[in-house]
Amino acid sequence: MQTSAEDEPHSPGQRADKGRGAVLVTGGAGYIGSHILKAVEESGRPAVAFDDLSHGFLEACAWGELVQGDVRDTAALISAIERHDAVAVIHMAGLIEVGRSTVRPDLFWDQNVQGTASVLAAMRATAARRLVFSSSAAVYGHDPRGRWSDLLTEESPKDPASPYGDTKLAAERMIAASCAAFGLSAIALRYFNAAGADSSGRLGEAHHPETHLIPLTIQAALGQRGPLTVFGNDFDTPDGTCLRDYIHVADLAGAHVAALDAALEPGEFDAVNVGTGRGRSVFEVIEAVERALDRPVPRTIGARRAGDPPSLVADPSRAAARLGWRPRSSSLDEIVASAARWHAEPLYGDEGSGTPARPSARRA
Ligand code: UDP
Numbered sequence: 001m002q003t004s005a006e007d008e009p010h011s012p013g014q015r016a017d018k019g020r021g022a023v024l025v026t027g028g029a030g031y032i033g034s035h036i037l038k039a040v041e042e043s044g045r046p047a048v049a050f051d052d053l054s055h056g057f058l059e060a061c062a063w064g065e066l067v068q069g070d071v072r073d074t075a076a077l078i079s080a081i082e083r084h085d086a087v088a089v090i091h092m093a094g095l096i097e098v099g100r101s102t103v104r105p106d107l108f109w110d111q112n113v114q115g116t117a118s119v120l121a122a123m124r125a126t127a128a129r130r131l132v133f134s135s136s137a138a139v140y141g142h143d144p145r146g147r148w149s150d151l152l153t154e155e156s157p158k159d160p161a162s163p164y165g166d167t168k169l170a171a172e173r174m175i176a177a178s179c180a181a182f183g184l185s186a187i188a189l190r191y192f193n194a195a196g197a198d199s200s201g202r203l204g205e206a207h208h209p210e211t212h213l214i215p216l217t218i219q220a221a222l223g224q225r226g227p228l229t230v231f232g233n234d235f236d237t238p239d240g241t242c243l244r245d246y247i248h249v250a251d252l253a254g255a256h257v258a259a260l261d262a263a264l265e266p267g268e269f270d271a272v273n274v275g276t277g278r279g280r281s282v283f284e285v286i287e288a289v290e291r292a293l294d295r296p297v298p299r300t301i302g303a304r305r306a307g308d309p310p311s312l313v314a315d316p317s318r319a320a321a322r323l324g325w326r327p328r329s330s331s332l333d334e335i336v337a338s339a340a341r342w343h344a345e346p347l348y349g350d351e352g353s354g355t356p357a358r359p360s361a362r363r364a
Pocket of ligand 1: 229231
């Protein structure tokens with residue numbers, strides 16, 4: 001993979017502006033977290049990943065430092081915040097598989113809700129006053145009267161279709177109440193479908209197991225796994241497959257930096273959608289992968305997946321108004337091309353290779 005000089009990770013001491021406070025990124029060794037570490041460092045702030053490496057990868061902490069720890073361990077969080085003089089926390093650590101949340105809701109409430117309580121307690125005990133929380137479009141409910149062309153605003157009904165969505169909504173509400181009670185300020189970013197990979201070739205998507213459409217489609221085309229199963233083609237949408245709002249992970253990372261900079265009063269909480277406003281169908285994703293790789297995607301049509309609403313597309317206008325943020329690299333072709341480059345030659349997390357996250361001397 002090619003890298004350019006400006007994509008080289010910073011070594012400690014080379015940061016652009018040491019005057020801006022450090023940011024602790026829980027879950028920083030994960031897919032989205034790793035891209036956030038880079039964006040935070042490029043904004044001139046030291047980035048410190050706090051991650052237990054249960055799902056993340058050491059190699060994903062190419063920008064910033066790593067503190068290994070469990071987010072429910074409040075004392076460890078306090079120590080990491082104090083040692084690095086962090087003034088803000090981006091809280092990403094948590095469980096994300098919607099399907100698994102239906103069979104092990106206990107784990108999701110423990111990690112996602114108890115984990116957030118621990119982060120809030122650590123912030124109250126330290127000088128970290130700004131929180132950016134990794135939330136999800138899963139907080140919205142499916143409106144049976146809705147049409148596929150409807151966009152979700154932050155005021156759309158909240159009635160999550162999964163225990164995963166329940167935990168994200170509960171965490172948001174705990175954060176809002178804690179801001180009001182304890183003078184913290186926070187933004188919850190409700191992610192739509194993060195996809196794609198960093199332009200450096202050093203960071204990309206690596207989940208075990210992989211369940212997301214874009215990596216699975218690319219891997220099917222590359223022969224790295226069997227045919228893709230399209231989960232239903234009889235939805236009330238233009239081509240019968242589900243519509244989702246795919247956002248390039250680098251754009252999503254940029255929204256976190258914008259949220260660190262947002263003007264918020266002490267005690268203030270806001271929730272903001274991070275999407276493009278444009279829905280793409282499963283068949284459109286398959287066509288984009290075929291264009292990017294110039295080869296067919298082997299696929300079969302299967303049954304609907306439980307809990308999949310026909311359409312989840314953001315109204316992104318509050319992100320523009322509140323954060324001054326707009327997507328820059330989120331055309332479907334750009335997303336798919338960057339993901340295809342990564343999956344052709346992933347640096348870590350290859351499911352076939354069984355590369356586990358391993359401890360190393362880079363831990364802070
Ligand atoms: N999807 C699919 N086959 C797969 C994985 C996903 O057809 O193997 C569909 C899924 O039903 C949804 C869309 O692709 O409509 C995006 O799914 P993904 O799991 O990537 O993200 P989600 O929208 O569930 O967060």
